[in-house]
Amino acid sequence: MSEPDSDKVDLRSEIPRFRPAAPPPSFGEFVENMRRLQDLAVCVDATDEVYQQARDRAAELVELLAPYAAREGKGPANRSMDLPGRGSLLMPPFHVEKFDEESVVARGVLRRYHLGGGGVAHGGVLPLIFDDNFGNVVYAAKRPISRTAYLHVNYRKVTPLDVPLIIEGKVDRVEGRKTFITARLTEEDGTLLADGEGLMVQLLPGQP
Numbered sequence: 405m406s407e408p409d410s411d412k413v414d415l416r417s418e419i420p421r422f423r424p425a426a427p428p429p430s431f432g433e434f435v436e437n438m439r440r441l442q443d444l445a446v447c448v449d450a451t452d453e454v455y456q457q458a459r460d461r462a463a464e465l466v467e468l469l470a471p472y473a474a475r476e477g478k479g480p481a482n483r484s485m486d487l488p489g490r491g492s493l494l495m496p497p498f499h500v501e502k503f504d505e506e507s508v509v510a511r512g513v514l515r516r517y518h519l520g521g522g523g524v525a526h527g528g529v530l531p532l533i534f535d536d537n538f539g540n541v542v543y544a545a546k547r548p549i550s551r552t553a554y555l556h557v558n559y560r561k562v563t564p565l566d567v568p569l570i571i572e573g574k575v576d577r578v579e580g581r582k583t584f585i586t587a588r589l590t591e592e593d594g595t596l597l598a599d600g601e602g603l604m605v606q607l608l609p610g611q612p
């Protein structure tokens with residue numbers, strides 16, 4: 405019989421255990437510089453000479469970092485709870501401010517990197533924010549490990565960039581393996597930008 409893998413969340417699931425990271429001191433600034441770089445990469449209008457230099461410096465950075473690529477759950481990205489977006493470049497830079505069984509609240513801004521068109525956020529970024537909130541709600545409500553079965557977002561108003569945003573999500577109801585979650589994305593003054601509803605389904609033994 406094979407040994408249980410202590411990195412798995414439990415024997416029912418292939419999902420790695422979530423362990424918060426204690427990142428090295430420079431990691432947060434590294435991530436913020438990378439975010440700034442992403443903002444610039446999608447907005448600069450430069451000469452070919454500038455792009456050549458940028459290409460070469462990016463290649464140097466790749467060469468520096470490539471030897472340290474690690475498996476999921478090992479590096480600090482996505483697990484650094486004190487950093488915006490848990491230190492993951494995939495995640496918009498939101499900070500969780502409330503995390504309990506009643507609700508999960510996170511606050512952050514969308515930046516130039518998240519631009520869709522007409523000066524406002526890309527619509528596809530919002531489901532990412534909602535999905536992450538739903539995942540947090542499941543954890544905070546101490547529901548079993550689950551995956552998103554569906555996610556519905558109602559876009560009520562365009563979502564501005566560089567303006568503080570707040571998402572609050574909570575469990576609406578539980579039906580057996582199913583956790584239904586609702587959430588609202590607002591500006592600080594309460595202006596509703598989008599609301600969403602999702603179904604998180606508890607995984608069965610062996611489900612990835």
Ligand SMILES: CCCCCCCCCCCCCC(=O)SCCNC(=O)CCNC(=O)[C@H](O)C(C)(C)COP(=O)(O)OP(=O)(O)OC[C@H]1O[C@@H](n2cnc3c(N)ncnc32)[C@H](O)[C@@H]1OP(=O)(O)O
Nearest residue numbers: 422535536538539540543551552553554582603605607608
């Ligand atoms: C300190 C801690 C901090 C934590 C921070 C970390 C946060 C990280 C956050 C990251 C978060 C990221 C999170 C992510 O992004 S998770 C990634 C995105 N999601 C997926 O990839 C999921 C892919 N799908 C599946 O794996 C399966 O389909 C699942 C597991 C969902 C269900 O397949 P399974 O074969 O197991 O179940 P079933 O089909 O018998 O269905 C079971 C029940 O559910 C009902 N049903 C199913 N689908 C739908 C549907 N679409 N609409 C309505 N109902 C639906 C179905 O009718 C049935 O109901 P009932 O007949 O029993 O009444």
